[in-house]
Amino acid sequence: MLETPETDIAVVGAGIVGVACALQLARQGKRVLLIDRQAPGHGASWGNAGHLATEQVFPIADLSILKRLPAMLLDPMGPLRLDWKYLPRALPWFTRLLLNLRPAPFQRSVAGLRALNEASLGAWQRLLDSIGRADLLHEDGSLLVFERAESRPALQALRARLQQQAVPVDYWSAQAVHAAAPQLSPSLQGGLFFPRTGHFVDPYRVVGALFDAAQAAGVRFARRQVSGGRLHAGRVTLHSDQGELQARQVLIACGAHSARLVHSLTGKRVPLDTERGYHLMLPNEQQRLPFAVTSLERKFIMTPMAGGLRLAGTVEFAGLDAAPSMQRAWQLHRLSKGLFRRELDAEGATPWMGFRPSLPDSLPVIDRVADGKVLLAFGHQHLGLTQAAVTAQWVGQLIEGLRIPEAYRLDRF
Template sequence: MATTFTPNVDIAVVGAGIVGVACALQLARQGQRVLLVDRQAPGMGASFGNAGHLATEQVFPIADLSILKRLPAMLMDPMGPLRLDWKYLPRALPWFTRLLLNLRPAPFRRSAAGIRALNEGSLSAWRRLLDSIGRAEMLKQDGSLLVFERAESRPAIDALQARMRQQNVEVELWQADAVRAAAPQLSEHVLGGLFFPATGHFLDPHQAVEALFDAAMAAGVQFARRDVQGGQLKADGVALRTDQGQLVVPRVLIACGAHSAHLTEALTGTRVPLDTERGYHLMLPREHNRLPFAVTSLERKFIMTPMSGGLRLAGTVEFAGLQRPANMARAWQLQRLSQGLFKRELNADAATPWMGFRPSLPDSLPIIDRVCDGRVLLAFGHQHLGLTQAAVTAEMVAGLMEARAVEGIEAYRLGRF
């Protein structure tokens, strides 16, 4: 017979990634007794291997109408920057259909407004959170750069700059000499780029999760290493079915990223159209001081972020679900993409590949909500922006827990599905 454990807590947070840990800390600081639950150690999912870029400039949905032209290449090119595994196509088709419907002008504008609203509060929320734990040095607020190498790319750069300014994103057009002055190791082939001053990067994203987790433990949060496999609502709370028996708690916050759909449906009855973008990175531990800040290539479609452990190359997207094994050739492809971007090629000795799951909804907005008479809270679906939006999401969840009015919350409600 399965054992039942009823911990002396006010809420269980399911998911110990950057969003879940930030929420657990915020809830504990407002006086809640919190149990953090995850099948892995804190920060070992997508939070471990993200690009580390605090991407406040990325205010547009994850796709635009050009995805229609790219669909054949997505299916045929296993190494392309955007890959759809043809074996996964039948399962992905309903999600992609919703994605295409959200590319119509009105839904697209709503999505951009919702992403922008979260991003505009993200940097200040991160400053408050890191200052509160005495770790402000983990985040470098030194901007980021999108470079281009071909003259024919200049119209796209100009158009993007105009679109960014329409969204009130701070952006500067840099000519080649400005790029070389800031990042002298980049190749002479770089013709210029867009600099985003109100962005930054983490020196070690996983270390950031660990620092927040330590602060959460110091604030009284408990941690249980369990695999939450299902659950149901009770008259006075929530019963969570785990690999070690049943957990009964008054409330639950679902913040387990790409794994959130099943538990959300079990507790709320809503089938959330959540899919996963499998993201890859290649970590180059022998590469230090090549770049002063995160640099993205327009044509090559990947990002390079300087970190304390070396240079991280990231940015490739693959739709293949949660079950198929990783194709680490996609991670190594990032090293090939870097060739020609620097005056001296990158050193890939002792490089390590990685793959993780980005939780994405077809309108590119997360779900941040309080449902089921306050017994269930939700904070997942941040797609590429989980790291960027974690601190501001935690502040919103804290408001929802206390049933306070949270500005702009309507855009992120579960009820939109």
């Protein structure tokens, strides 16, 4: 057994959610050990779109997914792809997804997403202010643009649905779009502007800043591969590739890799799958956009960052083991053609793929189980960055014995 200092809470997962939670717990006086097989921030948190997506209060799919299923299986470059070789393993998850599209569970998902997202911007403001790094978040809104006149009714319907959920949203004419983002194509018809959103200048830098603050607060880091564990009276043992680790409690926050550890410690099977997301980073495009811009028809997002312009947003269901298809990342550059007055410069561009942890009702698990020895914070789908700060606050409440809404409990499955 490894000789380790006494640990109150071992946090498994050093992505944005895990690091934010580790900092929160340390500030509450807990002795925290953060564990990950990679350096902090090198998983999905490294390559996400960087968009603070508070406007995204609807589940990851609606009933139109049934019409799109043939294309998902046949088009390897489509915005939503299901690898046909993965279909047998994905069917139970997709069946649950479809069942959650019935009116009552769908509305529960919307209410759950809205509750998290409405609190997210304020939580991030407080968290970044507390470490002196408010500069990492630009609270400048985001824009959803459309190109075809026939898309206008769908855009208007989306605006009405968002307004019903009290999401701040403004309709922008073509003139307003071009005044705010003059490098976009004059052929754009208009869009929806979301004033209570923003973007991070570099998601990896955000994780780094929080990790530095966590270490200053006493959090220790161990680079280990955790493969399982067992519960004892008053403590938890974690099995790693370098021996065993002991703690009084464990927080599972390792994203798409959480299900196996949950089962090992609790015996519960969680219907967790992964949306494999791709990005293409364009280092020569640092001044092209003032804020994040999404294309309604092309279904991808472009976010300005310190290191260039990041194109992101495709979804692929192919599991954790299949090799990445980097052509999907390069497809994002092809999708950008026609959206600007001058084509984007892809020289020196770098592709990336990461795993977004998704549950079939689109809500994360944020819970305390096994007599309080196991805490859970995973399954945020593509909203992990958006919801990380408020998740950390809620985990802080759980550790004090307070309850959070039932919508996020593990036993809903």
